[in-house]
Amino acid sequence: MKISILKNNVFKELIYTVVSIIAMLIIWKIVSVVVNKEVLIPSPEVTLREIIRIVESPAFFGSVLNTSKRAIIGFLIALGTGMLFGMLGGLFKAIYYLLRPFVLIIKAVPTMAMILLTLIWLESEKAPILVGFVVIFPIIYENVVQGIRNVDSKLVEMMKVYNINKLDTIKELYIPSIVSYLNGAMSAAAALNLKIVIAAEVLSQPKLSMGTSFQMEKANLNTAGVFAWSLIAIFMAGVFEQMLRITKIARNGKTLHHEQ
């Protein structure tokens, strides 16, 4: 019975998604007809043709791969360090206050300034990773700190009474609590990270990347190409989010009931 409910929900989700996409395409078409200038708003058909051209071009696979690699590496580093420092900051007030100025500064520096600075410091291939990291680290860090603070104090008491050591308490209580707390923040951070990496690539111009491709289409005044790459980037963000969801479902096999 559970499975049929699940299937039904997936089906409904799919229907609504398809309807909204169709509505969006119709609006897009109308706007492009009204504006009637391909350089400003290319029509959906022309954009689709551009997507096909780009996907078939020899540089496509390499660009997507390089950009994905940067996004994933940056994300994993931010996730690892964010979890580590977030847990330290959540558990120990002193560490939280010591880290606070750093986090505040990282958060306050304008993304564009960060991109320019990292370009000065690092080679163009690596700079985008650092920019992505800098933007999403505070998000993950702060969510982990909040997650730790929201851990049920009664469960902490229970672990203490039963003489469960610090390491096991972190493994069995803190990490599972923050993981269920982090889910939302994680997919938002993954999508944001991809956007930031691409933006940094537009400026840093590594040899083969999505950002470089964006810049090339723009230089050629090929607006349809920019639109096409945007759609590809949206699709990739969707894939990343789905990947996080799959890991979540896999874990939910174990924790399903907890999150209901």
Next chain:
Amino acid sequence: MRLEGIYKSFGEEEVLHDINISINDKEITCILGPSGCGKSTLLNIIAGIIKPDKGTIKESKKKVGYVFQEDRLLPWKTVFENIKLVNKKASDKSIRDLIRIVGLEDSQKKYPAQLSGGMRQRCSIARAYNFQSEILLMDEPFKSLDYDLRISMVKCLIDIWCKLNNSIVFVTHEIDEAVLLGNKIIVLSGNPCRVDTVVNVSMPQQERRIDDKKMVDLRCRLLKILSRQ
């Protein structure tokens, strides 16, 4: 273990007032008292979770098992894993035995959210048994269980107690449970909490029957004390 002159207030409200209790080794001490009089607070002090404002605990025990008033299970762990958590060295077989004793053999792979309140409570009891502590604190452990289950859980508790040979502090609202279990029954009065009466029961637990003349008398006596409050 002895509690001497224990005082505890939360803000303005005095909860415990000059509590003097001795908890004898290898005995079951039952605590009866009106709701909100401070029984859980007293157990928390014995467990070392909260500190008394005044007073001392002599000969306190290091290894304390605690069946909390709420189940306090980890939501992402199954019944089996929750019980195993507190004593990783316990064999799987001994854990399965405990699960059978509390009547959860069909649910050992389930998560707390898939269990009823009474089932969760029984899981938390099995967890405390698995810890094999020198002293076991139980805060209304059999609430939300039906009458038959209650009686069978009382019997199991007596068996486990004989096997572990530890001391137990058992908080309850049910006079029957106190009568069947206690070597000593402490009646508390409320607002603030003081020790009202201490009753010692010499008959061994294994021989006690709820319809036994002595037990019926004891029951009446406790009822009288409680209704006087």
